[in-house]
Amino acid sequence: MNDPIPFRPAQPGSQPDNNSPQYRSTGARHPKQPLLAWPHTVTEATGPHFTPAQFAPMVDLSTAGGKLAMGERIIVRGRVTDEDDRPVANTMIEVWQANAAGRYNHPGDQHDAALDPNFTGEGRVFTDADGWYQYVTIKPGAYPWGNHANAWRPNHIHYSLFGAGFATRLITQMYFPGDPLLALDPIFHTVPDAAARERLISKFDLDITKPDWALGYRFDVVLRGRLATPMEG
Amino acid sequence: MSVATAFQTIGPYWHLIEHPEQADLTRFGATGDRLTLVGRIVDGARAPVADACVELWQASPDASPLFPAWGRARTDANGEYRFTTVKPGPVPGRGNTLQAPHFALMLFARGVLTRLYTRAYFEGEALNATDPLLNLVENPQRRATLIARPDGAAVWRMDIVLQGEGETVFIDV
Numbered sequence: 001m002n003d004p005i006p007f008r009p010a011q012p013g014s015q016p017d018n019n020s021p022q023y024r025s026t027g028a029r030h031p032k033q034p035l036l037a038w039p040h041t042v043t044e045a046t047g048p049h050f051t052p053a054q055f056a057p058m059v060d061l062s063t064a065g066g067k068l069a070m071g072e073r074i075i076v077r078g079r080v081t082d083e084d085d086r087p088v089a090n091t092m093i094e095v096w097q098a099n100a101a102g103r104y105n106h107p108g109d110q111h112d113a114a115l116d117p118n119f120t121g122e123g124r125v126f127t128d129a130d131g132w133y134q135y136v137t138i139k140p141g142a143y144p145w146g147n148h149a150n151a152w153r154p155n156h157i158h159y160s161l162f163g164a165g166f167a168t169r170l171i172t173q174m175y176f177p178g179d180p181l182l183a184l185d186p187i188f189h190t191v192p193d194a195a196a197r198e199r200l201i202s203k204f205d206l207d208i209t210k211p212d213w214a215l216g217y218r219f220d221v222v223l224r225g226r227l228a229t230p231m232e233g
Numbered sequence: 234m235s236v237a238t239a240f241q242t243i244g245p246y247w248h249l250i251e252h253p254e255q256a257d258l259t260r261f262g263a264t265g266d267r268l269t270l271v272g273r274i275v276d277g278a279r280a281p282v283a284d285a286c287v288e289l290w291q292a293s294p295d296a297s298p299l300f301p302a303w304g305r306a307r308t309d310a311n312g313e314y315r316f317t318t319v320k321p322g323p324v325p326g327r328g329n330t331l332q333a334p335h336f337a338l339m340l341f342a343r344g345v346l347t348r349l350y351t352r353a354y355f356e357g358e359a360l361n362a363t364d365p366l367l368n369l370v371e372n373p374q375r376r377a378t379l380i381a382r383p384d385g386a387a388v389w390r391m392d393i394v395l396q397g398e399g400e401t402v403f404i405d406v
Contacts, residue, residue: 015347018349026344028280028395029344029395029396035405036369043324043332051298085234199239200238223238225234
């Protein structure tokens, strides 16, 4: 029986702690008992495989029914690799976001800002054989939230990725360069390591920018790699 | 070598990527012993977690075009989630061990910065006695948090407590 090669544990400081008091909602939602240490088995080392046939791509969020959404159109392009710098090919990425006014098309969002009938805020894209992905959207607006007095989330796009196994599952957020709210955002700052935080910020990229049409941003994602040698079973 | 990208919370508005049919893993025509897995998720104050995203993965039966082996469900206002799928069989563990039938469950929510990972086993399954993961949990009350119970015909209930008394065993993934 060949045991699956486990995925690597997180580098110290590179991941948030689920108990992060500065983000108030973590208070009653983080386990207090230690996590059960468990070597990856087939359950954790394998995971879902999505196909565009069953999970249709949605690569242009900037229009709905042929009508343009309000706001600044942008192109987001990047590469998904693992910790060994190997491309993660044909993997599904889901994105979702607020509109240009900082309002989600969601009944739970009661922020007094305009909804846009031409913007749903959902996207889905697959990486190519070399790990690259690209979609078109509208730059999301900032919005207030109830964490503390005068709290505002920086502009961000939510990301969901799967990778090779259930253990590589990743939910994260892409931020924008030069956003003054980043310095104040408790969620961004739950990542202890400054370099790890920086990697959540996309980069303006003139090569992705399409003349006379839209600015381009680059956002790369790294999924967990496998340990070099199998652990003893 | 690179470092894996940091998690950030799924937040309260993840339903923009919710497609309710994804909670039915039999929708592409899977055959097998069909069952419903339900459960209620509460937080450390025993309040329902009404905005969670629950994902299910099963290594058995094998994924195929007819069976994605993965599903996603929301919790409702009462904290309840619901999946329709087919019964998993045993799968190999590490070494020469055998794992009892189980689902892998991953929870994402506002207030959860990464993910919470647990498993749902089946009450009354003979292989539970020798399952390598269940046997790592010595306290019987804690171990019981990993075991779904019958809740009607072909319905299994796996309630989840995020924190405090009766806290579910979460697994370091």
